[in-house]
Amino acid sequence: METKNIVIIGSGPAGWTAAIYAARANLSPMIFEGAEPGGQLMTTTEVENFPGFVQGIMGPELMSAMRDQAKRFGTEIISKMVTAVDVSSYPYKITAGDMLIETKTIIISTGATARRLGLESEKKLYGHGVSACATCDGFFFRGKKVIVVGGGDSAMEEANFLTRFADEVTIVHRRNEFKASKIMQDRVLNNPKVKVIWNSVVEEILGVEQNQVAGVRLKDTVTGETREMIIDGVFAAIGHEPSTALFKGVIDLDEKNYIKTIPGSSLTNIPGVFAAGDVQDARYRQAITAAGSGCMAALDAERYLTEHE
Secondary structure: OOEEEEEEEOOOHHHHHHHHHHHHOOOOOEEEOOOOOOHHHHHOOEEOOOOOOOOOEEHHHHHHHHHHHHHHOOOEEEOOOOOEEEOOOOOEEEEEOOEEEEEEEEEEOOOEEEOOOOOHHHHHHEOOOEEOOHHHHHHHHOOOEEEEEOOOHHHHHHHHHHOOOOOEEEEEOOOOOOOOOHHHHHHHHOOOOEEEEOOEEEEEEEOOOOOOOOEEEEEEOOOOOEEEEEOOEEEEOOOEEEOOHHHOOOOOEOOOOOEOOOOOOOEOOOOOEEEOHHHOOOOOOOHHHHHHHHHHHHHHHHHHHHHOO
């Protein structure tokens, strides 16, 4: 069996950037695209904060360009999902269905998924007024009315950030108190642009027929009563789930199941195994930071291979 220099698990900005750097270093990387090739940007419409695109670029278009660039430099692209990773002996072994690969290094870039509200209307309107990233999409809601669903620190951060653009931000929370830290709660509750609707959940997002959010139907968790509210945008801020199920018991994870890396690097607790992008980043979660950490992982892997050969 041929032993690969680098196998990258997962695509998206981190995976494709790692592949570009590794391929240009003549390391002949192999990348497994996974179940959702391109990651979260494949469900994003216009990306305006990725440097170099003055007029913005569609998320899928950006991922397609990165994929083509990685392929141009010789990356071997496998459209399969990795089902097992064995780091108990060297070289490491990766299984994808009936495919078994040996590799000297592994770069994990499986990303994370924003938790959704679980509504069919949410799915249909994602990228058309429904978002899970205020930093990415807040600019599009200048002068509009939006709601933020959630009650933790993430919801407080999203709501505060959105007040820079939206005329009115309403937090919808299913309980009668936030679970966010006191300082984050104070910032929100003292912001004149922010309102709170307690003991309520979003039962339906309105506007599917127009392909644009037109409002929401809220349900009171105490009385069961419903009412409709006219708004322009819905931001779900109920957390993210890193795609690390495959690595539990294999690589060290933190309390939120993100892969632990040595600060300032992409190194995990397993020599020759690196992590990049949202799978190890619970803080920034941006396409540009994911791409940057993908570069770091490729350089760290290249250095590892140089030192061990």
